[in-house]
Amino acid sequence: MNVLVTGGGGFLGLAVCRLLAGRGDSVRALHRRRHAGLEALGVTQCLADVRDPAAVRAAVDGCEAVVHCAAMTGTYGAYRDFREVNVDGTRNVLDACAAGGARLVHVSSPSVVHDGRDLEGVDESVPYATRFTAAYPRTKAMAERIVLAGPVPAVALRPHLVWGPGDPHFLPGFVANRRRLWLLGREDRTIDTVYVDNAADACVLALDRLRPGSPLCGRAYFVTQGEPCGFGEWVNALLAAAGLRPVRRRLPVRAARAAAFVLERLAGVRDGWEPPLTRFLVEQASTAHWFDISAARRDLGYRPRVSMADGLARLAAHLSEAP
Template sequence: MKVLVTGGGGFLGQAVCRLLTVRGEDVATLSRRRYPALDALGVVQHAGDVRDPQGVRSAVAGCEAVVHCAALAGMWGPAHAYRSVNVAGTANVVDACLRAGVARLVHASSPSVVHEGRDLEGVDESAPYARRFLAHYPASKAIAERIVLAASGDRLATVALRPHLIWGPGDPHFLPRLVEQARRGLLVLPRAPGKRIDTVYIDNAAEAHVLALDALAAGSPVAGRAYFITQDEPVTVAGWVNGLLAAAGLPPVTRHVPARVARAGAAMVEYGYRLAGVRAQPPVTRIAAVQATTSHWFDISAARRDLGYVPRVSTADGLARLAAHLSAPVPVPHAVDARDGR
């Protein structure tokens, strides 16, 4: 099967490409730059941007399936930037699939599409989309997910997966920032007793996308649906953060502040950055403070039932793999463009 992975050079995209090539699929990617790791896998790389309709059509031509991982990640930046990549870019992918007669489209979405600042404890896919969003990223991903699911029909079968807080070896986003702040002594965690979150290890997230690809077909019960993807091991924020720090050979966070102080402090930092016209993402954002002080873990029964998804790599095993990866002497990896996904 010929499969195009948009954002194939990103964290999730590369992991999906690895799984597809291992099982012998004909894999191509659409990314903004070339990635040596994909060359090593024998992946055909199309240089392009999902914001360019013609470029997307050229990459999709001749493919039987598409896994759409390309997205502008992060929780900081102008709304138009997120809309142009995550909304318009996704619409371009859907349009190209319909024009080219692609049969299957798997869309990498996010659980943040249902999170508006309240606790989410064991909720399933019946949870409604958030009525208000805490950042432009989840707002744009909610629109994109709706576009993808609305397109599902006789011509194109679509599905959206919502992997939660992807982590593991090669993470170019959360882990590097966490480690940098820890080494600078800047990490402070909010006190959030009883609040738990769930996450997903990179290999599990990638396997879920391949399973969804296999399950998709016109008329399939999977088509037109969204699925939460996690470790199914809810933990406290402190437990998760300190586990990552331990894997990086760093001590646990010992400083804590009340939840309301964390939220107020994040709001002040954001205000200061905006007032000064700073484009870089602040060390703490309001959405990060809210997510660190609320529960957000999900019922993945539907993914287990319909996709055959099982988080094969446990959190403990994932942390052990991460520790081994971080302690091994490796060359500096090629930079990942934020627009090439998670």
Template sequence: MTVLVTGGGGFLGKSIIRALLDRNIATRSLCRGDYAWLREWGVDARQGDVANAQAVLDAVEGCDAVFHVAARVDIWGPYAQFYATNTQGTLNVIDACRAHGVGKLIYTSTPSVVHGGDAVSGVDESAAYPDHFEAHYPATKALAEQAVLAANSPELSTVAIRPHLVWGPGDTSMMPRVIAKARAGRVRMIGAPQKIDTVYIDNAVDAHLAAYERLGPSAAIAGRAYFVTQGEPLEGPAFINDLLGAAGLPPVTKTVSVGVARAIAAVVEGVWSLLRLEAEPPLTRFVVSQLSTAHWYDISAARRDLGYAPKVSYAEGMERLRAWVQNYPL
């Protein structure tokens, strides 16, 4: 048994690889970067871009299952770049799985595929894809998810896992970004506090591994998507301040109204587009929506079909995060 993990150098990807290795499963990775520590772990590390069909075809050869985790998760940039990685890259993975007779494809999606800017409160997987998106990331991830689910067949069983705001020790994405903005004095609460869901890294990994173990042609999970969270939504400001507290930073107390934030974001996006700036803008309408609307989800389906239960509570996860930051300051 050999399993491929795309995006193995990222936070979730490397955590899935570690879990597979702990189960003595031969693991291969496909990453854009070269990560020596993957080879030190005993991983068959391949360097390549999922947007390159031949690189994907070569990486998938000889594998029995694929965890497709690689994605462009930035909040800014040309649509073509997001499409190349998130959508075309996924189509390349599907094609390679079919070409090499791979039986299982576990796709890492996002709850943002059902978030068009309005509040999302306690919805389950019956929630429809919105008519429009406020950013290229969720738009291209939605296209990719639909392709993965449509590809489900007796020969290739597919499933999509939608983890929301993955955090914990080893985070190389969200937490460092929040810390950097806080230190620059650029973090503000937007509007009234809203309930949001998050998921601790170990719990997100557990959901992916549960899908891998249960997936098959006649499995209840085949061809379906699943929300994965802590199952204990909390107010967004509390989560952000807990992350800052874990890094030894003071809480954010300043608040700006939603209307003002959206107006500023619209102007900023206009300037960035006009000047064709590649750097991430300080604020976008997508970020405003994420910070000012509720987005929490019903995970009953994951509990029922995946046997998913968050083994690490939010409180315990934060304690682990604080301990990690003490040893690896951000």
């Protein structure tokens, strides 16, 4: 089929493009900068911004389906910036799909239902959060609602803490800040994560099953490893893959929350400075957030083909080969 992947040069978008191109689909990628990895795959690159409605419509034209991976991510930043990309950009993609008759797989986030309290084994019946401590989850929740209520066959996937070779966020952040890393609370809280190839599999499975009138239309699905683990266990597993020592130090949650509040206030008066600790980060590191993926198994046929152990081995091998 003819498929457009927004954010195709990003971490998850590139993995989706690799899967689609590998099975013979005609793939386009909409992103802002040319990507050598996509050229090697034979992917047509549309260099544009999802905030440009005309450019998005031109990229979608002639496509049967869109996998919308493009998003502004981060734990801190101006609401307006996040809204323009995550909400307005998603609306542009949805409008272009409606005009061109394309179906839509939207990449969302479990953070849309996380209000700062523990989420333990919940399924998709859990409601959207009513309070958010960062613009990212707030705008992702807005975008997901727009997509699921929209006029085209659409499904939202919620991959959680995507990691693996090429991860631009988690491991690089842990490595860069390893001398000041602390675990929060007296003991680990249980979380879910997902290896990047498993998340990409879920996108393609949803793409293949999404049709007008199918059970997927208008629904959201959690996508994880199905192997919940402790937050500190996950952090230290990634550090071990990079050949680094584990983090043992712990900080009381209340102290971390207070420090995050002060740092965010300072960031508000220091233009361009991003605080190293935020309330959103504290919530993610100090609460349980793991999910029941029975619906994804049932409706998508999703089975995590790369286990946590295999994913860590692949990550370690990738890092050992890096220049």
